[in-house]
Amino acid sequence: MLSPPNSALPRVLSRQPLTRALRVLLPSFVSDRIFPEHRTTYRVHPTSYLDGLRGIAAVIVFFCHYTENNFSALIPSYGLNYDRTSSVVQLPYFRIIFSGRPMVHIFFVISGFVLSYKPVQAIHSRDLDKFYTTLASSTFRRALRLFGPCVVSTFMILCLRQMGYLRPARETLSEELWKWKDAAFHQVTWPWSWDFDLKPAYDIHLWTIPIEFAHSMLLFMVLLMLSRVKMRIRMASVFALLIYCLACGKWAGFEFLAGLFLVEIFVIKSAREKDWESSEREQAQNSTSAMIIKTAQIAIILIGLFIGGWPNHDADKTPGIRYFNSKTPYPFATMDYLAPQKFWFGVSAVFMVWAIGELGGLKKFFEGPLAQYCGRISYAVYICHGPVMDLFQGALIGRPAVPAHGEQEETDFAAGGLLPDSGVKSVFGISTTFQITVSWFFGLLLLGPLVIWAADLFWRAVDDPIVKLGKRLEMACLDDSTDHPSPRSQGYSLAA
Incomplete structure (x- = not known):
């Protein structure tokens, strides 16, 4: 029997069960090189740089929690360590590498921008039918888009706890399920506190998700309210709402509506550039x-x-x-x-x-392949980095050896090695600032790829399918009949 030509060999191999499993388990950027016939092509669109910015910001959030959990000596500002000299990474500008808190605010501004972009485009093109369709679609799918992956991830954490891979579960399975239901309903998917940190059980890092949902709904309401007014009145109204949010101390509302204001500027500028x-x-x-x-x-x-x-x-x-x-x-x-x-x-x-x-230079960087890949898996990175750290940081980052201290004859003598030394801390040490910095760097090199790998798998297995499920569910629920009965014929009150 003749062997298949070289050009057909990858297609033949890709049909083998082991090869299919390998394609699923490998990170997508590795799988795409090995099996290029399955590669998905992603186009750069006018707001792609925002996806890249969101991706880099998500990675910085992981760096932040990694540093806070394992190397708290690097958290203070440069010169403010009370027990040791400071590291170079604590200097201004360098410390942005692990400054995760401002990244959350960038997330919210980007969300306000991206969610407003198509509706505002439709308003400027005087196509209110497209505006209402786009706004209704975004509103319909928003809850599933935000909450769906989080519900799945927290359930996976529940399973890992029950199997003993994460903090040993103290409850029975039925008690744990009831606790998970309570956390999912009253914390992860609870939009009624607006900007309060609910500290969700199973993954405390998901505190931003209910805030994101609540302010998405606020943004959609403002868009609907101002969709038929003149552009100058609309922009002045949004600006007034920005000031009102700041006057009330509502930072998340300010950031989402600021994204809307930036979209207006972006669309106006784009239209002018087309005319030039x-x-x-x-x-x-x-x-x-x-x-x-x-x-x-x-x-x-x-x-x-x-x-x-x-x-x-x-x-x-x-x-x-x-x-x-x-x-x-x-x-x-x-x-x-x-x-x-x-x-x-x-x-x-x-x-x-x-x-x-x-x-232009910064925009091109965020439109580049690295930032765009981070953008595609950004939500998965945000969701997965906490559980992955809980699973692996103990073994990979570890602890240094504990030397004996005190005199053996004295009552306060403590023998060394009560817990075995392990991880990068035992290899490089944490006695000096230089050792802490080196341990931080190499620990990041070990833990970072695991977070990216897990996020890539979660993106393909959970996040992206939920996005597609939301689209299919919307299409299945749409009323596409052409003849709609009038309100009076159904007995509805026009004043309702």
Whole structure:
């Protein structure tokens, strides 16, 4: 029997059960190289840079929780370690690598932008039918899109606990199921607290999800309310709502509606650029005013990155940050100790999202393959990084050896090695700042690929299928009949 030609060999191999399993289990970027015939092509669209920005932000959130859980000595601002010298990664700008809190605010601004983009496009094109269709579709699918993957992930955590891979379950399976139901209903999918940190059981990192859902609904309501008014009135109304949210101390509402305001600017600018001739566009980009604007945008990025290094504690002692802290307006200045950073994170996130879209070099980076891949798995990274760390950080990061201390004859003598040394901490040590930094770096090299791998699998097995399920469910539920009975013929009150 003749063997198949070389060009057909990958297709033949891809049909084998072991090969199919390998294709599923390998990270997608590896599988795509081995089996290129199954590769999915992703196109870059006008707002792709936002997907890339969201992806990088999700990875930074993982870096943040990894650092807080395992290397708390790196968390204070540079110079504020009371028991040792500070590491170079604690310096301003360097510390943005593990500053996860400002990334949440960037998430919310991006969500407001992305959810508003198509509806605002339809408004500007005077196509209200398309606007209502797009808005209804987004509203219908939003709950499943946000809550579905989280319900699945927390149930997987329940199973891992029952099997003993995570913190040993103290309850029976039936008790654990009841506890999981309560957490899923009253915390993970509970949108009634608006911007309160509910600290969900099974995965505390999901505290942002009910806030995301509640403010998505607020955004859709504002879009519907302002869909038929003049553009200037609509933008003035949104701006007034932004100020109102800040005056009420509602940072999440401010960020979502700021995303809507940025969309209006983006759509107007895009329409103007289409009307310009290429020569006129180049001349406008090279003008003195354009150079001044570019300089201001670069300054915004630099200030935003500096603010992004705001520490969890001792903000009033951190050079530069203490100035912003002292200028925090009411009511954020008096709400709680984290409220000032929420105000500044929110404001800087809005300006940074705008500036990144205007700076060609940064925009191209976030449209590049690395950032776009991170964008595709961003929600999965956010959901999976906590459980993966709980599973593996104990063995991979470990602990250093504990030396004996005290005199053997004395009552307070403690023998060394009560717990065996393990992980990168035992290899590189954590006695000095340099050792801590090296251990942090190599621990990240070990744990990071596991988080990305798990997120890639979760994205393909859970996240993406739920997105497709939402679309199919919407299509199955649509009333596509052409003849709708009038309200009077059904006995409805027009005043209702």
